[in-house]
Amino acid sequence: MLNPQLNKHGELQHLLSIEGLPKSIVNHILDTASSFVGVSDREVKKVPLMRGKSVFNLFFENSTRTRTTFEIASKRLSADVINLNISASSASKGESLLDTIDNLSAMHADMFVVRHSQSGAPYLIAKHLNDHKQHHVHVVNAGDGRHAHPTQGLLDMYTIRHYKKDFTKLTVAIVGDILHSRVARSDIHALTTLGVPEVRAIGPHTLLPGGLEQMGVRTFTNMDEGLKGVDVIIMLRLQNERMNGALLPSAQEYFKNYGLTPERLALAKPDAIVMHPGPMNRGVEIDSAVADGPQAVILPQVTFGIAVRMAVMSILAGAKE
Amino acid sequence: MLNPQLNKHGELQHLLSIEGLPKSIVNHILDTASSFVGVSDREVKKVPLMRGKSVFNLFFENSTRTRTTFEIASKRLSADVINLNISASSASKGESLLDTIDNLSAMHADMFVVRHSQSGAPYLIAKHLNDHKQHHVHVVNAGDGRHAHPTQGLLDMYTIRHYKKDFTKLTVAIVGDILHSRVARSDIHALTTLGVPEVRAIGPHTLLPGGLEQMGVRTFTNMDEGLKGVDVIIMLRLQNERMNGALLPSAQEYFKNYGLTPERLALAKPDAIVMHPGPMNRGVEIDSAVADGPQAVILPQVTFGIAVRMAVMSILAGAKE
Amino acid sequence: MLNPQLNKHGELQHLLSIEGLPKSIVNHILDTASSFVGVSDREVKKVPLMRGKSVFNLFFENSTRTRTTFEIASKRLSADVINLNISASSASKGESLLDTIDNLSAMHADMFVVRHSQSGAPYLIAKHLNDHKQHHVHVVNAGDGRHAHPTQGLLDMYTIRHYKKDFTKLTVAIVGDILHSRVARSDIHALTTLGVPEVRAIGPHTLLPGGLEQMGVRTFTNMDEGLKGVDVIIMLRLQNERMNGALLPSAQEYFKNYGLTPERLALAKPDAIVMHPGPMNRGVEIDSAVADGPQAVILPQVTFGIAVRMAVMSILAGAKE
Numbered sequence: 025m026l027n028p029q030l031n032k033h034g035e036l037q038h039l040l041s042i043e044g045l046p047k048s049i050v051n052h053i054l055d056t057a058s059s060f061v062g063v064s065d066r067e068v069k070k071v072p073l074m075r076g077k078s079v080f081n082l083f084f085e086n087s088t089r090t091r092t093t094f095e096i097a098s099k100r101l102s103a104d105v106i107n108l109n110i111s112a113s114s115a116s117k118g119e120s121l122l123d124t125i126d127n128l129s130a131m132h133a134d135m136f137v138v139r140h141s142q143s144g145a146p147y148l149i150a151k152h153l154n155d156h157k158q159h160h161v162h163v164v165n166a167g168d169g170r171h172a173h174p175t176q177g178l179l180d181m182y183t184i185r186h187y188k189k190d191f192t193k194l195t196v197a198i199v200g201d202i203l204h205s206r207v208a209r210s211d212i213h214a215l216t217t218l219g220v221p222e223v224r225a226i227g228p229h230t231l232l233p234g235g236l237e238q239m240g241v242r243t244f245t246n247m248d249e250g251l252k253g254v255d256v257i258i259m260l261r262l263q264n265e266r267m268n269g270a271l272l273p274s275a276q277e278y279f280k281n282y283g284l285t286p287e288r289l290a291l292a293k294p295d296a297i298v299m300h301p302g303p304m305n306r307g308v309e310i311d312s313a314v315a316d317g318p319q320a321v322i323l324p325q326v327t328f329g330i331a332v333r334m335a336v337m338s339i340l341a342g343a344k345e
Numbered sequence: 346m347l348n349p350q351l352n353k354h355g356e357l358q359h360l361l362s363i364e365g366l367p368k369s370i371v372n373h374i375l376d377t378a379s380s381f382v383g384v385s386d387r388e389v390k391k392v393p394l395m396r397g398k399s400v401f402n403l404f405f406e407n408s409t410r411t412r413t414t415f416e417i418a419s420k421r422l423s424a425d426v427i428n429l430n431i432s433a434s435s436a437s438k439g440e441s442l443l444d445t446i447d448n449l450s451a452m453h454a455d456m457f458v459v460r461h462s463q464s465g466a467p468y469l470i471a472k473h474l475n476d477h478k479q480h481h482v483h484v485v486n487a488g489d490g491r492h493a494h495p496t497q498g499l500l501d502m503y504t505i506r507h508y509k510k511d512f513t514k515l516t517v518a519i520v521g522d523i524l525h526s527r528v529a530r531s532d533i534h535a536l537t538t539l540g541v542p543e544v545r546a547i548g549p550h551t552l553l554p555g556g557l558e559q560m561g562v563r564t565f566t567n568m569d570e571g572l573k574g575v576d577v578i579i580m581l582r583l584q585n586e587r588m589n590g591a592l593l594p595s596a597q598e599y600f601k602n603y604g605l606t607p608e609r610l611a612l613a614k615p616d617a618i619v620m621h622p623g624p625m626n627r628g629v630e631i632d633s634a635v636a637d638g639p640q641a642v643i644l645p646q647v648t649f650g651i652a653v654r655m656a657v658m659s660i661l662a663g664a665k666e
Numbered sequence: 667m668l669n670p671q672l673n674k675h676g677e678l679q680h681l682l683s684i685e686g687l688p689k690s691i692v693n694h695i696l697d698t699a700s701s702f703v704g705v706s707d708r709e710v711k712k713v714p715l716m717r718g719k720s721v722f723n724l725f726f727e728n729s730t731r732t733r734t735t736f737e738i739a740s741k742r743l744s745a746d747v748i749n750l751n752i753s754a755s756s757a758s759k760g761e762s763l764l765d766t767i768d769n770l771s772a773m774h775a776d777m778f779v780v781r782h783s784q785s786g787a788p789y790l791i792a793k794h795l796n797d798h799k800q801h802h803v804h805v806v807n808a809g810d811g812r813h814a815h816p817t818q819g820l821l822d823m824y825t826i827r828h829y830k831k832d833f834t835k836l837t838v839a840i841v842g843d844i845l846h847s848r849v850a851r852s853d854i855h856a857l858t859t860l861g862v863p864e865v866r867a868i869g870p871h872t873l874l875p876g877g878l879e880q881m882g883v884r885t886f887t888n889m890d891e892g893l894k895g896v897d898v899i900i901m902l903r904l905q906n907e908r909m910n911g912a913l914l915p916s917a918q919e920y921f922k923n924y925g926l927t928p929e930r931l932a933l934a935k936p937d938a939i940v941m942h943p944g945p946m947n948r949g950v951e952i953d954s955a956v957a958d959g960p961q962a963v964i965l966p967q968v969t970f971g972i973a974v975r976m977a978v979m980s981i982l983a984g985a986k987e
Binding site for chain 2: 717718719720746748750751752762765766768769770771772773774
Binding site: 132 | 707708709710711734735738742945946948965968969971972
């Protein structure tokens with residue numbers, strides 16, 4: 025099987041990356057998510073779809089925020105969740121990643137939600153499970169290195185679809201540290217898959233990776249030019265560690281050139297929406313007046329994120345073996 | 346609304362402090378708790394009152410002990426519990442407290458149990474939620490700085506009521522480091538609200554805060570005098586960090602003057618009860634003979650504490666929006 | 667009561683050690699476990715045997731791996747699980763071990779799963795509970811110092827019974843650092859109890875404790891001799907901290923003398939099985955060709971381990987008071 029994400033029936037077996045995911049599966053996830061948006065509003069926020077299933081949050085890189093979204097999604101699906109902070113345990117005892125996976129599979133795990141600082145780690149795990157015919161175990165990539173963060177990409181698509189309905193007429197700008205961002209990479213693949221005609225990447229030269237043009241992305245180093253007439257603005261978080269490094273002069277300087285202020289936002293379409301994966305650096309990549317303003321859909325992104333993760337997990341859990 | 350703890354129907358919306366809580370609400374909590382005392386004794390220690398609700402334990406200050414009591418109370422109410430040790434996550438990424446709160450609210454949180462080293466943090470959160478009309482989210486203060494620890498105060502009242510029935514004829518002594526104690530502050534407000542005619546504070550000058558007399562509290566620096574004829578003795582934990590600091594000479598010296606020994610206990614009424622919020626420093630503020638003696642009700646306090654927390658949480662969850 | 671593990675009805679009250687456990691109880695645990703092996707294979711991997719019970723994982727020594735197995739077993743029995751990493755909490759506040767236990771018992775705990783670096787800690791806790799007539803609380807030893815790891819011993823017995831059926835004709839070799847191994851100690855007691863006629867201990871002189879011969883164990887310092895004709899090989903993990911210490915020259919040297927290679931395995935019976943408690947040090951005590959080979963039953967051990975822990979916990983929870 026060439027695409028390790030799909031099983032022999034063409035169903036989603038693992039969610040590793042939006043790259044290579046058929047448009048029909050992306051739409052199936054978004055449609056399923058929309059049925060879950062209501063669940064979190066109910067008095068009893070639970071459905072029994074994963075009752076008795078064991079979900080392992082394998083966080084080789086610490087991220088309370090992302091771990092929490094998966095933990096809530098799992099519990100609202102009635103799954104049992106076990107949180108493993110791996111850096112502090114087996115890794116320090118010298119056990120290999122794949123031995124850990126084999127062990128947890130032998131405990132009849134149903135799903136691994138994997139966060140890892142190294143690009144490709146979830147692929148390695150999924151391939152190992154496929155090779156050993158452990159078809160009852162599913163992998164969700166919760167962020168690997170600079171590579172991919174597919175559930176973030178999907179929740180971004182859900183948000184855009186919710187506010188803009190039709191992908192085929194949109195201009196979407198992604199602003200900031202594209203070079204180091206797995207969110208940007210996942211968003212670009214998703215937007216392209218869903219037929220967005222114009223995707224723009226805006227940032228300083230040092231933070232724009234090569235190869236964007238080949239992916240069909242227009243690049244801008246001047247933010248004012250890049251924002252002109254866009255329907256959707258996706259701001260990226262500027263990692264603290266970049267701020268005073270070789271790639272950037274300072275946070276103040278960055279804000280001056282790439283911070284989203286009300287004045288800059290006025291260059292986009294009047295009904296443009298502003299997104300951010302969080303956590304925000306107010307005053308660095310985004311002005312509080314925008315973050316808390318009427319065009320920001322940053323908190324709805326969080327709400328939709330739970331529904332999208334419930335959709336992904338329940339679809340994986342329902343795949344045929 | 347002047348009192349941020351009450352909603353427009355006069356119901357408990359948040360539990361932030363016993364100060365300002367109407368006596369009727371305090372009594373309602375104690376009455377509700379008494380119906381939960383039996384639940385923990387049953388074969389199946391669960392009631393479905395909060396099934397499908399999401400409770401977030403937001404501990405900005407580490408306290409396994411208090412976190413555990415809330416986690417048990419939540420699970421016995423059938424809620425889903427998510428533990429967040431915040432110091433280790435978003436805080437280190439520079440996200441503001443209120444952005445974190447907005448995010449978790451957007452995940453459809455139902456309740457935040459907040460522990461924070463800064464006085465007022467739970468107030469700030471509750472006010473923010475009220476201001477943004479997030480009326481579906483409730484805040485429980487699980488201890489903020491030196492300010493308040495209302496569930497400890499309430500469980501202390503439950504314990505006193507259990508053993509002494511009538512508050513209006515009691516003399517209650519609180520002994521130790523009153524100055525730094527949120528427990529003492531919450532107990533004093535609760536005792537006053539419930540009509541206890543005589544509340545005494547006993548401790549060295551350096552650990553007795555100003556303003557006690559105005560709160561109707563009699564102060565004593567001589568423990569023998571202070572204990573004479575009391576019905577209830579509430580011992581406070583002496584924080585390790587105080588022991589060899591500027592405020593106190595030494596643990597030995599402290600025990601000589603303010604340690605509760607069997608001899609000192611004999612000065613109180615013969616049926617006086619001895620309470621302690623735990624964890625105890627045996628041989629510092631309390632002698633083991635007293636801690637393990639027939640007048641100590643320290644373990645019943647723990648048992649009642651679960652019921653009181655179940656009462657608070659279920660009352661909050663049942664408030665109208 | 668002489669044996670603190672049994673209650674006055676002769677039922678299992680605590681599981682502290684396999685030493686002193688009647689053969690009938692060991693067999694009852696293994697038989698019960700076999701009924702649970704199927705549960706983890708089902709669509710809904712849960713039985714309601716411990717619904718509403720509160721299980722506390724008290725890990726005074728960090729072990730994500732063992733904690734995870736107990737957490738899964740508890741959740742599959744529908745119990746509520748509370749994880750306490752004690753070193754980081756009360757212990758640092760100077761509360762005594764037994765005060766912590768009294769507190770958690772007062773919260774109506776049903777079970778303590780205890781891991782402690784000091785031999786005897788679970789005994790101390792069980793004795794304290796028995797002395798204070800806290801008969802509703804059960805203790806499971808999840809590994810104490812060098813002393814015992816009874817659930818590992820029991821899952822090893824389950825595995826041997828699964829593959830070899832009859833204990834009374836077997837030769838079993840335990841290989842490695844017998845001196846520091848609570849697994850070895852538990853296995854030796856279990857094998858003896860179940861009537862295995864020949865138990866061998868293989869390792870360097872410095873890692874073979876005195877007294878093995880009195881326990882009926884044959885000792886070998888030459889691995890080739892020790893493996894001749896055995897039915898079962900139990901490899902032990904070589905702790906990292908031993909590797910370059912006074913007791914051993916180096917990991918390479920150790921592998922040369924005591925590593926299990928395909929050549930050495932060929933000295934055992936052709937149908938011999940290879941076990942390991944994990945996590946494995948590949949290339950130190952075991953060659954990958956053996957670890958991943960057809961005679962290894964290391965992953966089935968993990969699977970059976972969940973069922974055995976479910977059996978132990980459900981038997982304890984069902985004991986009469």
